[in-house]
Amino acid sequence: MCPEQAHIPRRESGDERRIAIAHAARALIIEKGLEGLRTRDIAERVGINIATLHYHVPSKEALVALVAASLRDDFKAQALRHPKEGLDAGAQLRQEFNEFREIVAEMPELIGVLSELVDLSRRDPTIAEIILPMQAYWTGQFTKIFRTGIEDGSFRPDIDPAGAAIIVTAALSDCWRPHRRPSLEPVIAELERAFFLPVSNQG
Amino acid sequence: MCPEQAHIPRRESGDERRIAIAHAARALIIEKGLEGLRTRDIAERVGINIATLHYHVPSKEALVALVAASLRDDFKAQALRHPKEGLDAGAQLRQEFNEFREIVAEMPELIGVLSELVDLSRRDPTIAEIILPMQAYWTGQFTKIFRTGIEDGSFRPDIDPAGAAIIVTAALSDCWRPHRRPSLEPVIAELERAFFLPVSNQG
């Protein structure tokens, strides 16, 4: 009767499974690209049958949408972990840079998958609905920071906040790519010089 | 004798066919993404049989490499069309911006396909061998321009040429995406303000 079945495949709850599936999918998108993403590979990495995967996530389309939502949740959680109230514009900008450093260090796949899904958004409205607002939010954060920084005189007065925000997010995203990774710090430094007002006694 | 047979399936030379295949593939990569690229679709768009396509390009891998090489050739041709000898650094930078405007206007798919292949380079050494040097060349052009512009005093003296070059290429590439396209001019303007020295009578 074997009261102790050593190998009992621990039964996960639906949410846990879906999170595990999303994370496996993210890793596989980085490894093989969106064009190399296979439901079988995901199931194998999670350690479940393909049918089980389809039980939790009905279709591949839904699966990619799940990945998109998972990115959004991680981004949101990360932003909430670093409140920016009470900081001046300069400190807020440096805070954003630090958050990006943290993402690159702790969730390196996040930016890469995001960039693939931004491309996909061009052709897939379902994904666009999740990804574009997230990207707009990130750019918007920088726009706000630049606006207040111009007002309080810590940034160059002739900055176009929206344009500068695109430059910053584009440059940071670009530095995610492995062959650009070593350039992250020089690029951040150059961004600071490009927007901060030159103050002799700044630091 | 019917000297004009309206429907004769004109027989193309190998090179012509390969060029046509590369262009069809480029268009399809933009429409469906790398993950949606199908050899059948390419053959259909060129107007040939799949077997004929495989006669000219042995495998799908070779086909993507062909696309990469075709991008490189177009880039090279475009660069040669705009000689930069004799221009000062400021004019050279504006010249580069104009070249980019021209690419966006006349070969809008070029930047998009390039960006997909840069991603692919992370996983495919064959593609990396073609694409990364091309990307490095483009960045290198900006690096040189910044170096000379610092020396002749038209640019901010504390610019890090390599970092600034990455910022510029990343920002321009980002503005290729359709939802960013309207931001191209503001971004270019902001890039100029970020690197040119403020001169009251500059024009």
Next chain:
DNA sequence: CATTTTCTCAATCAAATGATTGATTGATGA
């Protein structure tokens, strides 16, 4: 305990897809 719900898998399907085969056509040159 009985019933229901949740979760899991082996087996299988149907379509998609990259690639090949074997034959045909037209041009070129000897």
Next chain:
DNA sequence: TCATCAATCAATCATTTGATTGAGAAAATG
């Protein structure tokens, strides 16, 4: 005129791949 070769296609193959079916085990519910 005939042999050769580049270019082309219809038909077909072998896998891959997203998805389904039907059955069963574990947990929750009553």
